[in-house]
Amino acid sequence: MRLSNLADYAVVTMCQAARHCGGGRVSAAELASETGLPAPTVQKVVSKLTSAGLMRSVRGAGGGLQLARPAAAISLADIVEAVEGPIALTACVDSEDCAIHDNCSVKPHWPIVNNALRGALADIPLTRLARTEDMARTEELA
Amino acid sequence: MRLSNLADYAVVTMCQAARHCGGGRVSAAELASETGLPAPTVQKVVSKLTSAGLMRSVRGAGGGLQLARPAAAISLADIVEAVEGPIALTACVDSEDCAIHDNCSVKPHWPIVNNALRGALADIPLTRLARTEDMARTEELA
DNA sequence: GTGAAATCGGAACGAATCAGTCCGATTTAC
DNA sequence: GTAAATCGGACTGATTCGTTCCGATTTCAC
Secondary structure (H helix, E strand, C coil): CCCCHHHHHHHHHHHHHHHCCCCCCECHHHHHHHHCCCHHHHHHHHHHHHHCCCEEEECCCCCEEEECCCHHHCEHHHHHHHHHCCCCCCCCCCCCCCCCHHHCCCHHHHHHHHHHHHHHHHCCEHHHHCCCHHHHHHHHHC | CCCCHHHHHHHHHHHHHHHCCCCCCECHHHHHHHHCCCHHHHHHHHHHHHHCCCEEEECCCCCEEEECCCHHHCEHHHHHHHHHCCCCCCCCCCCCCCCCHHHCCCHHHHHHHHHHHHHHHHCCEHHHHCCCHHHHHHHHHC
8 A cells, every 4th residue: 555666756756757847858867866765766756757748859069858738637547557567456357367266256346436436536636746845834734 | 545455364264253253262264164175275365464464363271363443443444554564655665776766756655545555445444344245235335 | 071969768676555464362152 | 361363573585676787889179
């Protein structure tokens, strides 16, 4: 029930990239120094984010990265799925190598749980995560 | 974003125990043979469930297990937390050994995400998972 | 045309958590 | 008092994950 570290770093990286959205392209090294994350880790993260279509990359000198869509159109579910694959609590959905196969009475209920979970993450846009600390505090109290 | 196998087995075990709720106590070996799970694994699972207060155990000859509360009062979040600990996507909440410490702008937003996620799981009672397959199918279509 | 800069893809090492199994301690029934 | 059956905790092996590094490709600047 815990997010992988890579997915956590992906969220941080995307938030930082959202701040540079107006300023055009940003290099991966720049994002690393701003967030405090190791540079190789950021490289691996942005690699997954670009292949998932969440970021656009421009190669060569003067190149860099930028969000493929507006920050408001990117949800937390998109970032998590880009790094960790489909949101599914169990392996039942895509593979049949379960220990109890067909005798499992819980199996038909997992899709409902997965959808509920995904919906909770899809309701959180990137813009909400990129706010300042003060705004978040008032948000918690509400 | 995936549940551990032990948590998965815990859900299956609790569902099976819910069916024996009216019949008094059930042995761990009985639950193992009915679900098809390995007996030692079931032992490990029920150990965590009893220590969490979800099950009551009676030792000695003729002893067994039974649900501590009615199945309707046990949610999926309870079972997951009993096996995997508190529902938290990141380690930020309970420890400070984050790589980026205080410079992390996303940190204040995680409690909101965790609450949303926990709420989604808390809305699914054990009775809903113990239904038959037909009822679940109609539920999906709805 | 040449050099420098920056991203992309894959592979390899190390660590940590997890699944599975076993044996001992405790308690009840006869 | 004996015996049977249960729960509880500890140990070992394995799989996965996190992290790092290197070479290949592409573009701008001079």
